[in-house]
Amino acid sequence: MKSSLHEFLAPDSIAILGASSDPTKRGYKAMVGLINDGYEGAIYPINPKVDTILGYKAYPSMESLPGPAALVLICTPAKTIPDLLGQCGRNGTKGAIILASGFGEVDEAGAKLGQEVLEAAQKANVRIVGPNTSGVFNLHKKVNLLALDNVKPGDIGIISQSGNMLLALALEAESNGHVGFSTYVGPGNQIDLGFADYLQYLGEDDNTRVATLYVEGFKDGRVFLNVAKEIAKTKPVVVYKSGSTEAGQKAAKSHTGALAGSYVMTVDLLRQVGVTVVSQSDEILPVAEGLSLLQQANGNRVAILADGGGQATIASDRLCEAGLELAELSDATQSALRGILFPQASLVNPVDVAGSTDANPGLLVDCMTVLVEDANVDMVLLVGMFGGYGIRFAEELKAEELRTADAIAKLSGQTDKPLVVYSLYSHVRPEPLVRLRESGVPVYNSIEHAVQVLKALNERGAYIASNQRAELAQPLSPDAGVVATFEQAQRSGRDLFEFEAKSLLRTYGVDVPKELMVRNEAEFLEAVAEFGHTSLAMKVVSKDILHKSDAGGVKLNLSGEADLRRGHAEILAACKLYKADAEIEGILLAPMARKGTEVIIGVSRDPVFGPVLMFGLGGIFVEVLEDVAFRAIPLSRDDAHAMVNQIKARKILDGVRGEPAVSKDALVELLLKVSSIVDAHAEILELDLNPVIAYHDGYAVVDARVIVCQETPL
Known part of the structure; x- marks a missing residue:
């Protein structure tokens, strides 16, 4: 069913409660934003003290309006809002934006007022954005309630808990000159609508090609994961998660509980459902732009084409750090490149043209064409001075660069392999680069940003491919004897004894000595x-x-x-x-137990995200090294494989110093089995298998601990 948010985030009529002629007031700025952007719907300023505001008839109350307002912007103090929401309900309003602060973010009295606001909204059948929100815009609908200047319609939707972060992105987009936005929402305190609701809306919005979120904290993380998992199948979702939460850690009793609730866990869970997570704030817009233009890659092998050795080396370093591979160019590709470039050119990846293009930049597209045709190449990264040959060498080269830009754009349209460009001249925006970007080829002024875009394209392609073969852990029917054991433990107010925990595992087919x-x-x-x-x-x-x-x-x-x-x-x-x-x-x-490699497998019921499974190297150092991977339960087989291969110490699992490699397949089966057990037993609050001894031919669970939930868990 389509989200009800479409009724008021793309409104045909807007009322402004607290509209004003005072330029310092939000009620004035909102009016100006609507008027300047040419909003075509009805505008209803509400202020009982005046007759007109900025040329529009002012009304004394919501009840005096000539018709229903789909959206209401409330600019009045916090204490006035419960009564005003009643008026909104009687008017037929669908959604209200509450700017005021002074609620749960302040003190207990504010939290109580917030509850009154929510109850009033529910009674009035009005959905709330906020309170304590920076506001909303929908640029395709010409709704600019923030009165932001120089933002243009585009296909990047933004949900941000920080108004200043939105402003930073808007200014960056203005400098970029190409990026535009669809809808923005500041979720504020989320007493009603939250990130999952807004993401659902952006996922359904025809004007949004990429959903981008700045998140400080989720209120219902499991609901968000479920929504993101579905949206990410058809549309990229980019998240910058600030800070970290220690929720639940103080009460944690196991190794797993001590490590859960972290920023690292949140990032793992987001990536599990196909979300692209960026770790630097200046990566948000470049990555969103790249995903908007190119959507995905079908592999992680990158060919670098460079007109300078230094930048080729930097690009190679960054690619490897990002988990991407330098493509191994075929003999046929190298032979074709040899026929294009000077003899001194480097024909292995990265390809360094060694001055071949100084007088003929058109050779770059010839080389890119050859690279694209190589079956070993999934993406191509052009690094160097393209766009600046006419500036650096001779003005006459500008025309050739323009022709080359057109040819690169044409090549990009003919292949499903992403072409990404880094140019050291991009900050001066020469015409060849402008034309290239306007044709849909992303151009960056940072090698690091270009590489993060390639990484995001690869991750998205891998997620889509994994969804096509998704195989969730098999559900289990709870065993009557195990249920009885849990009931006995709950009656006694204790956790499972170790022998009971191991008996539970044996019952469901886990190999326990x-x-x-x-x-x-x-x-x-x-x-x-x-x-x-x-x-x-x-x-x-x-x-x-x-x-x-x-x-x-x-x-x-x-x-x-x-x-x-x-x-x-x-x-x-x-x-x-x-x-x-x-x-x-x-x-x-x-x-x-015979000698092997110690690993840990654990489960914790996170207060935000629900049951989460952890995997890493085991033993006494697990909390010190924190080299672990997390996934939300239930796991898919791909999730389990990814966990085993994610940890930094995975080389130990492959065997070092003469030790045999462990059976990763056996560990995958164990992870899936644990996922199924926890899914079947809500009584499990935390579970620790530490250590599990992994062998080349299987595993042995040496120690098991189960913390019993004494009340209904998340």
């Missing part, structure tokens, strides 16, 4: 007989001791009855010293 729980002398002797002289690990089982190693509750490499009795006594003594009143359920005995 055999172990025995020992509570008394008879069970102890049974374990001795069962394991014989096998080297064993011994661990305390207690609801009061979460981190067993810290309490001295773990003994390794024990063998035989005497060794086990000594280890048992030492564990009990250490745990008593660690926490005198700790209830000891018993000890757990299991054969020592």
